[in-house]
Amino acid sequence: MIQTTNHIDAYCTSGPSPTIRLIGPQNAPVVLVLGGISATSDLKWWSPVVGQNGAINPQRFRILSCSWHVQPHVTTHQQAKHILTFLDQNNISTLHAAVGCSYGxxxxxxxxxxxxxxVSHIIPIAAAHRSHTLATAWRWIQRQLAQSLPHDEGLSLARALAMTTYRSDQDLDDRFSQRPQELFSWLNHHGHEFTKRFSVREFCAVSTAIDEHRVHPANITTPTTVIGFDSDVLVPPWLLDELVEQLPCGEKIELNSVYGHDAFLKETQQLNGVLATLLYTRQGVAA
Incomplete structure (x- = not known):
């Protein structure tokens, strides 16, 4: 857990509301940090970026984060409404930035x-205004697996299949082309670990929410910097181009990576450089 002075913890754990945590100096600019479906509010999943040595420094910013609680029919807009309610309850009028990865x-x-x-600046990373149709097809297959097989066997296989879409073909080939048994063990491990945190019901709910996600970019008048990765097959660069073309005030930064969609977890050095520029230099925050 990141320790700072003048921090508060606030939890909203009933129903579909996310668990929300706010830490950092009382009068510092507030940065919202949102992760993928398995992200936690302690931000350990992104510690190279959120920390004293990262671009999102808890000594410079108040950091608002979430652990998702997803139930059927909960949309991305409803999750956003929960966050807005939290801002109102804590007298936070404006976010310095909203940085979100994948589902976040x-x-x-x-x-x-x-x-x-x-919000003064929106920074979606590996995320777009709609789901890529091929990604929607993959997630449908995952839900069928999760719901068709007994116990957690289907959910484990669904996650294993998802892992193959989170990484690029080059990454998998570089790591496992000569060691197929290690590939199978890697897939089995991630599938099994996922069943410890998600039920079939929760997984199908968040998977469906991603498929049904739609925003109208023309309505987002906030300056928006979209960050993507050249090897991401779930949120490919051309889909981000489609988003940026419709934003009133948008730009795209495309980073090179072998890690596919998971590059938002792996390319922390590149992301720290980009985010430092966006959060400090452009917005006048003392580094």
Whole structure:
């Protein structure tokens, strides 16, 4: 857990509301940090970026983060509404930035559509205004697996299949082309670990929410910097181009990576450089 002075913890754990945590100096600019479906509010999943040596320094910013609680029919816009309610309850009028990765980037875009006046800069990473059709097809197959096989066997296989879409073909080939048994063990491990945190019901709910995610970019009047990766097959660069073309004030930064969609977890050095520029230099925060 990141320790700072003048921090508060706030939890909203009943129903579909996310668990929300706010830490950092009382008068510092507030940065919202949102992760993928398995992200936690302690931000350990992104510790190279959120920390004293990262671009999102808890001594410079108040950091608002979430652990997702997803139930059927909960949309990305509803998740954004929960965050807006938290801002109201804690007298936070404006976010310095909303930085969201993967599913969290979708929620950040939904927040920008609902309340563009409440955030100064939106930074979605590996996330777009809609689901890529091929990704929707993959997730449908995953849900069929999860619901068709007994116990957690289907959910484990669904996650294993998802892992193959999170990484690039080059990454998998570089790591496992000569060691197929290690590939199978890697897939089995991630599938098994996922069943410890998600039920079939929760997985199908968040998977469906991603497929049904839609925002109208023209409604997001907040300056928006979209960050993507050249090897991401779930959120390919051309889909981000489609998003940026419709944003009133948008730009795209495309980073090179072998890690595919998971580059938002792996390319922390590149992301620290980009985010430092966006959060400090452009917005006048003392580094």
């Amino acid at each position: 980037g979708m929620v950040a875009l939904a927040l920008g559509e609902l309340a563009p006046h409440r």
